[in-house]
Amino acid sequence: MSDRVEASVLEISELTKRFGGVTAVNRCSLALAPGRIYGLIGPNGSGKTTLFDCITGLIVRDGGTVRFRGRRIDGLPPHRVAALGVGRTFQVIRVFPELTALENLLVVSRRDRDGALRRARELLAFVRLDELAAEYAGNLSYGQQKLLEFVRVLMLGPTVVLLDEPAAGVNRTLLNELLAAIRRLRDEGRTILIVEHDMKVVMGLCEHVFVLDYGEKIAEGPPEEIQRDERVIEAYFGR
Amino acid sequence: MRGLVVAGLAVALVLLVLYPMVASGYEIRFMLQLFMWVALAQSWNLISGLTGYVSFGHVAFFGTGAYATGILITTHGWHWAAASVAGGLAAAILALIIGYPCLRLKGPYFAIAMLGLNEVMRVLVSYFEGLTGGGMGLSLPTLYASVQIYYAMAIAALAVTGAAYLIVTSRFGLRLMTIREDEIAAAAMGIDTARHKLYAFLLSAFVPGVVGGLFARDQGYIEPIAVFPLAFTITMIVMALFGGKGTVWGPALGAATLFVLQELVWVRFLFLHQVLFGAIIILVVLFMPRGVLGVLQQRYRLPRYV
Numbered sequence: 001m002s003d004r005v006e007a008s009v010l011e012i013s014e015l016t017k018r019f020g021g022v023t024a025v026n027r028c029s030l031a032l033a034p035g036r037i038y039g040l041i042g043p044n045g046s047g048k049t050t051l052f053d054c055i056t057g058l059i060v061r062d063g064g065t066v067r068f069r070g071r072r073i074d075g076l077p078p079h080r081v082a083a084l085g086v087g088r089t090f091q092v093i094r095v096f097p098e099l100t101a102l103e104n105l106l107v108v109s110r111r112d113r114d115g116a117l118r119r120a121r122e123l124l125a126f127v128r129l130d131e132l133a134a135e136y137a138g139n140l141s142y143g144q145q146k147l148l149e150f151v152r153v154l155m156l157g158p159t160v161v162l163l164d165e166p167a168a169g170v171n172r173t174l175l176n177e178l179l180a181a182i183r184r185l186r187d188e189g190r191t192i193l194i195v196e197h198d199m200k201v202v203m204g205l206c207e208h209v210f211v212l213d214y215g216e217k218i219a220e221g222p223p224e225e226i227q228r229d230e231r232v233i234e235a236y237f238g239r
Numbered sequence: 240m241r242g243l244v245v246a247g248l249a250v251a252l253v254l255l256v257l258y259p260m261v262a263s264g265y266e267i268r269f270m271l272q273l274f275m276w277v278a279l280a281q282s283w284n285l286i287s288g289l290t291g292y293v294s295f296g297h298v299a300f301f302g303t304g305a306y307a308t309g310i311l312i313t314t315h316g317w318h319w320a321a322a323s324v325a326g327g328l329a330a331a332i333l334a335l336i337i338g339y340p341c342l343r344l345k346g347p348y349f350a351i352a353m354l355g356l357n358e359v360m361r362v363l364v365s366y367f368e369g370l371t372g373g374g375m376g377l378s379l380p381t382l383y384a385s386v387q388i389y390y391a392m393a394i395a396a397l398a399v400t401g402a403a404y405l406i407v408t409s410r411f412g413l414r415l416m417t418i419r420e421d422e423i424a425a426a427a428m429g430i431d432t433a434r435h436k437l438y439a440f441l442l443s444a445f446v447p448g449v450v451g452g453l454f455a456r457d458q459g460y461i462e463p464i465a466v467f468p469l470a471f472t473i474t475m476i477v478m479a480l481f482g483g484k485g486t487v488w489g490p491a492l493g494a495a496t497l498f499v500l501q502e503l504v505w506v507r508f509l510f511l512h513q514v515l516f517g518a519i520i521i522l523v524v525l526f527m528p529r530g531v532l533g534v535l536q537q538r539y540r541l542p543r544y545v
Contacts, residue, residue: 082429094424108428
């Protein structure tokens with residue numbers, strides 16, 4: 001199997017996070033190969049966002065390791081993780097509202113100013129926000145802010161992109177463009193891990209899906225198989 | 240437009256240079272104090288207006304600078320200009336020591352910690368009598384240098400305004416604002432928020448240190464309650480809020496407006512002036528939380544360098 005031979009770009013091993021008596025993530029192991037799109041699904045409260053937070057260093061894990069290109073990144077502060085090339089978006093919109101759309105992108109890049117400006121304009125055009133470049137991000141519509149956040153993470157030039165519900169609240173027309181954009185990222189060799197509730201999106205986009213329930217990985221595999229998996233059906237609909 | 244602004248600034252600069260030659264002693268000291276408030280409000284804005292870390296103890300840096308300068312002048316015979324720069328460095332060192340732990344605190348906790356810092360500094364200065372004169376205060380050798388100190392204060396005010404301009408129009412400044420907007424998202428976007436906050440804090444402490452030193456020299460006598468008053472912190476905050484926090488010219492505008500009002504009008508109504516000051520705080524917070532320039536900036540899309 002090619003993904004066994006291929007080195008993982010991101011390898012999460014036995015990751016555990018507890019909040020008081022609640023184990024939000026329980027010994028989760030995921031391995032992501034380069035240039036593929038992965039899905040991460042599970043009922044509400046199953047630990048998907050907590051897993052993202054642990055990978056990106058926003059919260060400190062209680063156990064386990066995270067390796068990026070073979071190097072341990074668990075324990076690094078979030079800005080270091082991001083600078084190495086693991087970027088993320090948030091479930092709840094977190095653009096910088098009193099910065100313009102353009103400035104939202106400029107602050108991220110560590111290129112020289114001209115390079116950053118060129119890349120930022122490119123990305124704004126990519127999601128058709130170029131005419132709103134000078135608008136405060138807080139004045140954009142929900143869907144536009146979602147897209148802005150999506151391209152903001154791309155300013156990092158990330159190798160791995162973690163997307164937390166990128167499609168939520170984005171209208172149908174924009175959604176197709178967003179999905180096409182995600183596929184293009186994959187074609188550029190980036191690895192994408194998506195948390196998404198819309199099963200049509202997950203099934204249409206992802207090549208491999210991980211399923212979490214109560215913080216544990218209960219299944220993984222190609223989407224067709226996951227859809228038929230007894231444990232997954234049970235987790236979602238009850239016995 | 241920009242050329243016009245530059246020309247206007249050049250004219251203003253020439254007038255300020257010539258001013259002491261035509262002004263009376265009172266008028267010189269009036270402008271000297273106005274510059275002091277511009278510098279203080281601008282300094283507060285660098286940390287609190289840009290990163291959103293509201294400092295309620297900024298006068299601690301002012302007082303530290305005043306005492307460092309006073310001690311260097313009285314016991315080591317330093318020139319007041321060099322001693323004031325050293326006062327700025329002393330304040331920056333204090334900021335480094337206190338900023339490292341305190342800038343991890345969020346929101347009101349940082350504000351309270353800074354308030355505490357000011358109280359601690361005042362008590363420390365009172366306690367080390369041998370060095371500071373304690374509650375008796377510290378008298379500096381007599382020197383008539385109002386005009387020189389006027390120029391020094393003007394330079395401090397201009398320098399910190401210039402620094403604010405450079406910062407706000409740079410990516411460094413935008414990154415400071417991301418901390419105010421959403422610190423977690425900033426960190427997730429690769430911005431080293433701890434380092435950015437600390438740099439802003441150091442700069443924000445250095446200037447009040449210098450200004451405190453100049454104040455000490457100008458007054459000729461300092462005591463703990465005179466250089467660590469909470470009222471100074473409140474005043475610089477209100478000035479920055481009134482003019483527009485997070486903008487380049489807002490704090491200068493707020494400082495100039497409120498200081499002139501205070502000196503020219505309110506001084507005639509001793510009690511009323513406190514009431515009016517309080518009323519202005521409430522009105523600004525309620526109806527104009529962005530301040531004068533903040534409102535104009537939102538409405539007319541002024542560029543960041545305004």
